[in-house]
Amino acid sequence: MLIARGASPMSESKPDTTYPERYDPATIEPKWQQRWAADELYRTGPADERTKYYVLDFYPYPSGEGLSVGHCRNYVPTDVVARYYRMRGYNVLHPMGWDAFGLPTENQAIKTKTNPAVLTRRYAANYKRQMNLIGASYDWSREITSSEPDYYHWTQWIFLRLYDHWYDLRVDRARPIAELEAELAVSGTSKLELPLSERPLSAAEWNAYTPLERQEYLKRFRLAYRGEATVNWDPVDKTVIANEEVDPEGRAWRSGALVERRVLKQWFFRITAYADRLDRDLDTVDWPAKIVTMQRNWIGRSRGAEVIFKTVAAQPDHTAAELIVFTTRPDTLWGATFMVLSPEHPLVPRLTTAEQQERVATYVEQAKAAGTSVAPVEDKEKTGVFTGSYAINPVNGARIPIWVADYVLMGYGTGAIMAVPAHDKRDFAFALKYGLPIIPVIQRPDDAARSVMRSGTYQPELPTALRAAGYGFSEEDGQLTVELSGGQAAAYAELVRPYLREGWTEVVGSGWLAIFPDAVIPFDSIAADARITDRLRTALRLDAIPSYMAYLVTVPAYREIVYHEEYGTPINSGPINGLPATEAVERTIAYLEQHGLGKGRMNYKMRDWLISRQRYWGTPIPIIHAEDGLEVMVSDNELPLTLPGVENYEPTATGESPLAKIDEWVNVQLPDGRKGRRETDTMGTFACSSWYFLRFVDPHNDRELANRDELAYWLPVDMYVGGAEHAVMHLLYARFWTKFLHDYGLLPFTEPFRSLRNQGLILAPPREVDGQIVIEKMSKSKNNVITPDEVVARHGADALRGYECFISDFEAYVPWNTDGVPGIRRWLDRVWRIVLAAEEEPRSQMAAYDERQLRRLTHQTIIKVASDIESFKFNTMVAALMEFTNGLYKARDAGLSGSAAWSEAIETLILLIAPVAPHIAEELWTRTGHSYSVHQQRWPVADPALAAEDEVEIVLQVNGKVRDKLTVPADADERQLRELALRSERVQGHVDGKTIRKVIVVPGKLVNVVVG
């Protein structure tokens, strides 16, 4: 019986000083926390000769609600890691800061009429209190707050560097914009390798430009630029947001409002310039495969070609134009039977003929109107109108119509496509709807083909002839459906043609043929399509057959086989006919480049990063718009450009930030006398979080972003841990800025986060609703949030930490179990008693356990705990510590307490629990006569010889089933094991006179006797 001093009525009635104090976390935890803080135990010094380890949590956005036990799933394991690496002798950086700008706080500020800075400090202080409560070992001397001027000074500084740079694809890095200006003055864009769709600029044109024209032109290159774009406007938060912040249903990520499309002038970062490196370098990081895939999907890199289509003059007074399309399937170019322009495409007016004028104008208007709401597109039926003009397919000279349709997006590729309806679902649907020709140009990879002989169209002898020739077919109501392969098409046509009485048949799928009694017409071109369709119209006495394919899709037997979009051998494609699928694309690109018809190109789905927010609570953008229209960078020595204090934070309804109304802040006079207005948009918070991990290495530097030597020493981050919800946005932006600052010369590395891990979500405890078990996310609105405060008050911080680790695999989503923490608490109680009161405990029985076994367990546990921490298996780390504790009880019962092995085991136990349970470890360390602090001790060194087993249990199997077990020396060899196994009575019983075919011996593991 263990009784606390004066804590309960019991202890007063039965004081007993022979028993030690009970484990009381409420006393020891605050005591040690204060001591550690006073001693600055976790303060990290500057770079030194030790190996560094930088372990970082995603810095949180402090909200008024405080932390839940779910958030602690992030902070506890990283703290275990930090403490472990400190004990291993690494120089550990484990900092924390606040992602403090942003809308929720600003909205709260408006509601409560409180300065957002005041709210932010209050919320952050509460987070910090909770983090200290759970024993997190952050170096608080490095705390940063992104909304403080000493921080956003450098956010602005990076903005200006981006503004002042462009990306040179030739050398694959950013360069100063002045170098581009110099080049343009000498050689224009001739050496820049612009895509075909970018209009080239000559040096003469550039030199003739006015300053304003030059500014406009350079916007195409700057890594930070202000451009007009259709953007997502959030009507609730009254600001624009990035594409990444809009969910698939068109709702804003934060506010949940349906976003509207608006055309506004906005600031962007040209992240697309880095698309290729952002994709490529994913190969070099140790990240969850899922995150890597999500980033790759988001970047959406695809190899293809730009192809030039010449148009036929739409009107006698028009000149022919060139339409540039982007395609990932140049191998299907010969099958391009029409073209489609996005309604916003600049050439639409010019390519529209007089008679189509009105219909096109109406359609474009409609499309624009529909575009203001981001309605889910889903399987919306495709619509479009003919412009009246034609283009020439550059490879086969076919004259093909140009349409306008809203299924082509201006934002991807060039805003114009070549339509290959035979091998693209969207084009297929569109062609069928509008009666456009569909010509197959890729062989079906399965080579399948089908032919329907309609009832009454053939002579009765045909089935016999087919059978004789070996064709498989089915017959129903006089209709024969013949299955064949492409290679058989010609022979098949010759066979059946004489039997055709009237009408026709065809080979559909592979080997496409139209078979008439008097002719076999290969279905290989628009001209052939016209000929076949013409004959069908006559035969069917129908005028309404727009194309051969439009007829074929009405035949049920053909439905499956008329369309495919797989890569395959090109057919009907001139010079590339018959090429292997794998070569077709590259050979076509080579062909296009050779003949000046196009050019290979990489294309990306990713768009530039929209950074403008029309709100107050963000980093001011350090640009001044001079009265002559020119943009002027705020000079570095005027940074930080601080937010003005304002009375009213309300956003305006006009799409302008509240800053626009503060005349004394907005209006400035430039040194050269010009007047100007400050940019009033602020930066979204993803700007702040794109570089904060750099600031931690030197957080108080007011001369530069951070000292270069410190950056070179500490970075990249060795272990970065946070939620998977930032998979795309934050992690992509941070990688982009890192690469830019690398190009700029500040960072000697190109990836910021070497290893990344995502903790799984902790859900609310299951509850029963109408007999159904429901598991929900923790949320204030559902009133099911469990806070670390309440858990620590009941069971202590160490028990909370232990359960956070033990609850499940680190990455798994799992409901909180309120019975889990007491389980850990019981274990800590057992640790407490075995360390302090081994002798006083009642012995249940005499167990068989010797010193050798105890030492083995001790050293095995050292190895197991270390490797589990390093591989993020915190649950099995705790399990190993529990088993170690259980082993100690067994050793105690065997009378080992007091032995040398015992002392070693107890000391090791305290050291091994120090990362997960730092408070009890410190208390026990002190109480067992060691000197403060346990957290400055070296991690115990395991002796592999001591950890090795000298006896192992061998499993004896007969035909793979366990029949007996044997304990043998660990080094027993194959021959010995084989003999022992065959001598086993139980094995012999199961062999039972059958022939032994084989004996598999795995030393140290098993023997399997195969009989039969």
Next chain:
RNA sequence: GCCGGAGUGGCGAAAUGGCAAACGCUGCGGUCUUAAAAACCGCUGGGGGUAACCCCUUACGGGUUCGAGUCCCGUCUCCGGCACCA
């Protein structure tokens, strides 16, 4: 639709191709106690057998292997992401 990931006891879960269910929770039985709590001991996937023991079991169906939760093929379910991206 496309791309990922995951399905193991009542629950959270373990398991380099080699004893499935370690560790813990819950539940049941017991010791101690006037009693309870705490602590300690035992049992706790399913079925059969008096018992020794036997059979079945890692979502489902196949396969590879002496041996599969683990590898391969197919199916189902759940979760996450993307989605008119040419």
